Amino acid sequence: AQTVTQSQPEMSVQEAETVTLSCTYDTSESDYYLFWYKQPPSRQMILVIRQEAYKQQNATENRFSVNFQKAAKSFSLKISDSQLGDAAMYFCALGAAGNKLTFGGGTRVLVKP
Amino acid sequence: NAGVTQTPKFRILKIGQSMTLQCTQDMNHNYMYWYRQDPGMGLKLIYYSVGAGITDKGEVPNGYNVSRSTTEDFPLRLELAAPSQTSVYFCASSLLAGPGSNEQFFGPGTRLTVL
Numbered sequence: 001a002q003t004v005t006q007s008q009p010e011m012s013v014q015e016a017e018t019v020t021l022s023c024t025y026d027t028s029e030s031d032y033y034l035f036w037y038k039q040p041p042s043r044q045m046i047l048v049i050r051q052e053a054y055k056q057q058n059a060t061e062n063r064f065s066v067n068f069q070k071a072a073k074s075f076s077l078k079i080s081d082s083q084l085g086d087a088a089m090y091f092c093a094l095g096a097a098g099n100k101l102t103f104g105g106g107t108r109v110l111v112k113p
Numbered sequence: 114n115a116g117v118t119q120t121p122k123f124r125i126l127k128i129g130q131s132m133t134l135q136c137t138q139d140m141n142h143n144y145m146y147w148y149r150q151d152p153g154m155g156l157k158l159i160y161y162s163v164g165a166g167i168t169d170k171g172e173v174p175n176g177y178n179v180s181r182s183t184t185e186d187f188p189l190r191l192e193l194a195a196p197s198q199t200s201v202y203f204c205a206s207s208l209l210a211g212p213g214s215n216e217q218f219f220g221p222g223t224r225l226t227v228l
Contacts, residue, residue, distance in 0.1 A: 004155075033215060043201065045156075045219035091155050099144055099207055099215045100171060103155030 002027045004094050006104035013082045014112050020067075021077045021107045023092030033095040034068065034075045039106075040088040048090070051075065079109070087111045114139050117220035119204050125226045126194040134189040134223050136204030144207045145187040146217065147171075147179065149200040156203060162187055194227045201225070 003026045013019035025034070036048040051059045051068050058066050063083075067076045079086055092104040120135045138145065143164050148156040148171075158171030162181040176198060178190040187206075191198060201224050205217040 006155075043222045045203065045205075047216055050216065093155075095215060095217075099209075099217070100146070100158050100161055101148075101156070101217060102172075103148075103157070105155050106153075 002029075002094050002096060002102040004092055004102050004104035006092055006107050008107045009105075010108040010110065012110045012112060013079070015084060016081055018078060018080045019082060019109060021079075021090055021092075021109070023075045023077070023104055025073050025075060025092070025094045025102075025104075027073075027094060027096055029096040031096070033099075034066075035093040035095065035101070036064070036066070036075075036077045037091045037093060037103075038086075038088045039091060045091075049077065082109075082111050084111050084113060116140065117204055117206055117218050119202075119220035119223050121223060122221065123224050125228060126191075127228060128194060128196065130194050131190070131192050132194070132225075134191075134202055134204075134225075136187045136189065136220060137185050138187075138204075138206040138218070139185065140206060140208070140218065141184060142206035142208050142218075143184070144209065144217075145181065146205040146207075147177070147187070147189045148203045148205065149173065149198075150203060150222075151200050159189065159202075191225075196227050199225060199227045 034051045038046045063080045089106045093101045117138045146161045147159040160179040162168045204220040207217045
């Protein structure tokens with residue numbers, strides 16, 4: 001069985017500052033993928049960033065970057081230069097065989113102007 | 114392209130009623146998925162399909178049925194609605210399950226309340 005744990009129910013950040021969201025996971029698969037999804041109040045699930053487990057280099061997408069520690073099974077998301085539009089729920093997800101996703105419980109990000 | 118569409122957006126059911134949640138994708142994706150999201154929680158996989166005619170159970174399949182007669186459509190059936198099925202339901206699709214092609218595209222969700 002796969003598990004994904006997000007230990008921070010809520011994080012608050014000042015506009016233009018940086019916030020880091022934590023995620024740990026467990027899987028017996030050797031080939032897997034990790035994702036961060038954003039869910040704004042509209043409920044739409046939006047892919048933020050993706051990391052293949054076989055790649056050592058951390059993924060980066062504009063202001064979003066990850067710190068992937070494979071041995072520690074850790075996959076944190078850093079949001080730099082936070083903007084008001086970044087306020088949302090963020091979900092860490094693990095994808096393995098059949099691309100079935102296992103989601104964490106989510107972290108709510110609040111951005112203060 | 115419309116992407117992944119779901120109908121209805123909202124629905125209220127009485128206990129014991131049945132309904133079908135519709136999901137259609139126009140991206141010619143092989144893989145399709147149904148998830149549910151309970152309040153304040155992450156998404157959980159109900160059923161998935163790797164192609165027309167092939168379906169399999171996910172983490173929480175009890176009380177649901179699916180079919181996949183075409184590549185485009187993947188309806189989810191609730192036969193005897195129960196209050197525990199009150200949730201938001203998301204349909205998703207992906208082209209394949211391999212590197213570079215495994216992004217799942219999600220529909221806007223259906224909010225279902227069972228009273």
